[in-house]
Amino acid sequence: MLNFDQAASTPTDPDVIRTIAEVMEAHSGNPSSIHRGGEAASKLLERSREVCAVAIGGVKPGEIVFTSGATESNNLAIKGMMLGRSDGKKHIVTTAIEHASVYESCQQLEELGFEATYVMPGADGVVSAQAVLAAVREDTALVSVMHVNNETGAVQPIAEIGRQLKKLHPRVRFHVDGVQGFSQLSLDLNQAGIDLYSLSAHKIRGPRGVGILYVREGVRLLPLFSGGGQENGLRAGTENVAAIVGAAKSFRLAAEGRTERAKKMNTLRETVAAEVNRHAGLRLTEPEQSSPHIIHFTFPGLKSQVILNTLEELGVQVSAQSACSAKTEKPSRVLSAMGRGHEEAISGIRISLGDEHGQSEIRELVKVIGSAVERLAPLEGRKR
Numbered sequence: 001m002l003n004f005d006q007a008a009s010t011p012t013d014p015d016v017i018r019t020i021a022e023v024m025e026a027h028s029g030n031p032s033s034i035h036r037g038g039e040a041a042s043k044l045l046e047r048s049r050e051v052c053a054v055a056i057g058g059v060k061p062g063e064i065v066f067t068s069g070a071t072e073s074n075n076l077a078i079k080g081m082m083l084g085r086s087d088g089k090k091h092i093v094t095t096a097i098e099h100a101s102v103y104e105s106c107q108q109l110e111e112l113g114f115e116a117t118y119v120m121p122g123a124d125g126v127v128s129a130q131a132v133l134a135a136v137r138e139d140t141a142l143v144s145v146m147h148v149n150n151e152t153g154a155v156q157p158i159a160e161i162g163r164q165l166k167k168l169h170p171r172v173r174f175h176v177d178g179v180q181g182f183s184q185l186s187l188d189l190n191q192a193g194i195d196l197y198s199l200s201a202h203k204i205r206g207p208r209g210v211g212i213l214y215v216r217e218g219v220r221l222l223p224l225f226s227g228g229g230q231e232n233g234l235r236a237g238t239e240n241v242a243a244i245v246g247a248a249k250s251f252r253l254a255a256e257g258r259t260e261r262a263k264k265m266n267t268l269r270e271t272v273a274a275e276v277n278r279h280a281g282l283r284l285t286e287p288e289q290s291s292p293h294i295i296h297f298t299f300p301g302l303k304s305q306v307i308l309n310t311l312e313e314l315g316v317q318v319s320a321q322s323a324c325s326a327k328t329e330k331p332s333r334v335l336s337a338m339g340r341g342h343e344e345a346i347s348g349i350r351i352s353l354g355d356e357h358g359q360s361e362i363r364e365l366v367k368v369i370g371s372a373v374e375r376l377a378p379l380e381g382r383k384r
């Protein structure tokens with residue numbers, strides 16, 4: 001079975017697995033304990049923070065908060081920012097295409113009396129910087145926009161939004177969900193005026209269950225968990241040191257290999273995109289800039305699940321919407337926001353590439369797409 005669902009999760013790097021196992025065997029101390037076992041664990045934790053700080057572009061280690069994943073990082077960034085305010089600012093600007101952990105955090109805050117504006121993307125799945133900036137009001141406290149959309153792969157104009165935001169509204173904080181962009185695209189957090197930045201280790205060949213929230217020095221958040229004051233008071237709970245050490249290694253490797261990875265995947269992506277374009281029934285999603293690891297298309301007239309099952313029978317695993325929403329039968333919120341009708345918004349397929357893929361896997365994938373279309377074309381329009 002070929003795994004072309006790597007935007008959902010990636011196989012853990014064998015080196016990372018070894019590192020985690022070694023740390024687990026050698027260290028059982030709680031990093032908050034003040035005896036030697038605790039100190040050894042604490043040293044590993046702080047070293048991991050330094051590694052991550054370098055990997056995300058030379059920020060300060062004290063600006064890194066370890067979490068259980070990007071879902072938690074996004075919740076902490078958004079709810080922590082809004083619930084911790086004392087200046088009465090109640091408005092958030094975000095987009096209609098964010099991951100559920102951002103989107104639903106904003107919706108929950110709305111239920112609590114906050115206000116949110118969900119900026120719509122264009123037909124290509126990209127929000128315009130202008131539209132985001134135009135939504136900012138006097139009482140806006142936070143702007144939250146993702147770097148790469150997890151469903152379509154569309155790259156959002158983060159640097160432009162951040163630069164303009166800092167110029168026009170220097171007091172408004174800027175959060176970026178960087179999960180799908182990190183291993184593919186470089187981003188200078190300072191130049192892009194980013195105050196809060198979420199990452200997840202399992203999307204970049206690290207372990208599941210570790211995330212990062214970068215919190216710029218001076219940015220205040222209300223912690224969501226009460227407890228022992230770990231992670232600079234922002235995330236109570238004993239840290240999973242072994243997994244964090246492994247995650248730090250994966251962030252370092254992802255950053256170091258970024259340019260080469262993106263170049264290789266872009267070439268592979270072009271081959272797959274050309275195959276999708278060859279079939280009249282398929283509609284390739286073509287944003288101005290796509291992340292090299294994601295190819296998205298729709299097959300109007302068929303449900304995603306039917307296409308996905310056929311591809312799986314033929315030996316290829318892909319995804320419909322994001323993995324977190326994959327089990328719903330609802331039309332994709334992202335495709336609907338892009339103006340696609342119901343019939344199309346239930347027919348999306350995301351193919352996502354990983355480090356282990358080369359020309360031979362892509363040749364197999366192309367063959368499978370061809371066979372699947374042949375099988376499915378007669379059903380088009382009847383299996384709704």
Ligand code: PMP
Pocket residue numbers: 007008068069070071072074099101146148149150177179180199200201202209210211322323324
């Ligand atoms: N944001 C984006 C863009 C994602 O793709 C994901 C993973 N589906 C998340 C956040 C959540 O990450 P995690 O699985 O680490 O909670």
